[in-house]
Amino acid sequence: MKAWQFTGVNQPLRRAELPEPVPAAGEIVLAVKAAGICHSDVSFADGTITSLLGHVPIVLGHETAGVVTAVGAGVTGFAVGDRVGIPATTDGPGTAVDGGFAEYTAVEARLAVRVPDGVAFEQAAPAMDAARTAYRAVRTVGQVGAGMNVGVIGFGGLGSLGAQIARAAGATVYVAEVNESVQALAREMGVGGVSADIRDFESAGLDVIVDFAGFGTTTASAVDAVRHGGRVVQIGLARETATLSMQKITMKEITLVGASNGEKSEAEAVLGLIATGALRSNTVPISFDEIPEYLGRLADGTVAGRAVALF
Numbered sequence: 001m002k003a004w005q006f007t008g009v010n011q012p013l014r015r016a017e018l019p020e021p022v023p024a025a026g027e028i029v030l031a032v033k034a035a036g037i038c039h040s041d042v043s044f045a046d047g048t049i050t051s052l053l054g055h056v057p058i059v060l061g062h063e064t065a066g067v068v069t070a071v072g073a074g075v076t077g078f079a080v081g082d083r084v085g086i087p088a089t090t091d092g093p094g095t096a097v098d099g100g101f102a103e104y105t106a107v108e109a110r111l112a113v114r115v116p117d118g119v120a121f122e123q124a125a126p127a128m129d130a131a132r133t134a135y136r137a138v139r140t141v142g143q144v145g146a147g148m149n150v151g152v153i154g155f156g157g158l159g160s161l162g163a164q165i166a167r168a169a170g171a172t173v174y175v176a177e178v179n180e181s182v183q184a185l186a187r188e189m190g191v192g193g194v195s196a197d198i199r200d201f202e203s204a205g206l207d208v209i210v211d212f213a214g215f216g217t218t219t220a221s222a223v224d225a226v227r228h229g230g231r232v233v234q235i236g237l238a239r240e241t242a243t244l245s246m247q248k249i250t251m252k253e254i255t256l257v258g259a260s261n262g263e264k265s266e267a268e269a270v271l272g273l274i275a276t277g278a279l280r281s282n283t284v285p286i287s288f289d290e291i292p293e294y295l296g297r298l299a300d301g302t303v304a305g306r307a308v309a310l311f
Contacts, residue, residue, distance in 0.1 A: 148169075176201075
C-alpha cells in the first residue's frame with residue numbers, strides 16, 4: 001500500500017510502499033477514506049512534540065475515518081463494511097503506531113467509533129480530533145447549556161467549531177476575533193455579537209468564556225469580561241504563560257479551568273451533531289499526493305480551513 005512516512009525532524013515526508021496491515025487480536029483494519037492534517041502533525045514534524053511518537057519512521061495521521069476491511073480475533077463490535085472513525089489518542093494510530101496517511105491502517109477496536117451513514121468521511125475525519133476537542137472545551141468542561149451567554153475568543157478552526165457547538169446547546173454566542181475577514185464568517189453564523197475584544201460584551205453577562213486563542217492577553221480579557229461567578233475555559237496555547245488579575249478572579253469568584261483533547265464519548269457526540277446538520281468543519285479537500293504540501297502549508301499558516309485528504 002502507499003503511505004507517507006515521517007522519518008525525522010524537519011525532514012520531508014517520504015513516499016513509501018508498505019505491507020497492508022493484518023489485524024491482530026482485538027484489532028480492525030480500515031481502508032482510509034479521509035485523513036485530516038492537524039497542527040499536531042506539524043509539531044511532530046518540527047520537533048516540538050516528536051518525543052510523543054511511538055517510533056520513527058512512522059506514518060502520521062491521527063484524524064482518520066474509513067471502512068472496515070478486516071477484523072481480528074475477539075472483535076465483536078465491528079464487522080467488515082462498517083463506517084468507522086478513530087478518535088485521536090496518544091496510544092492510537094498516527095502517534096503510537098502507523099496512522100491515516102496511508103491507504104490502510106490498523107487500530108484497536110476499543111478505540112474506534114461508528115460513523116453515522118449521513119456523515120461524510122470528509123467531516124468525520126476532523127471530528128476525530130478538532131471538533132471533539134472543541135466539544136470538550138464547550139460542553140464537558142465549559143458546561144455550556146441552553147439559555148447561557150457564551151464568549152468565544154478566536155474564531156479559527158477550533159473556535160468556529162466551538163461556537164457552533166455552543167449554539168447547538170441553546171446558548172447565545174459572542175465572538176472576539178481580531179481578524180476582520182474572519183469576523184464576517186462569525187456574523188454569517190448568526191452569533192449575538194462580534195468584536196475584536198471580548199470585553200466589549202461584558203454587559204451581556206457572559207456565563208462562560210472559552211479562550212481558543214491563548215495569547216495570555218486574551219485570557220486576561222476573559223477574566224475581565226466574564227460575569228461574577230462565571231467560568232473561563234482555557235484551551236488555546238499560543239503562549240506558555242499569562243499574567244492574570246488574581247484580585248478579579250478572587251473577588252468575582254471566577255472558575256478558571258483548562259481543557260485538552262477529549263474522549264471517545266465526545267467524538268460520538270460530535271458525530272451526532274454533524275449528522276443533524278448542527279455542526280460542520282470548514283474543510284479543504286486534498287488528494288493523497290498533496291499531503292506533504294499541505295503539511296507545509298499548515299506550518300506556514302496558509303491553509304484556510306481543515307485540510308482533509310480524501311482517498
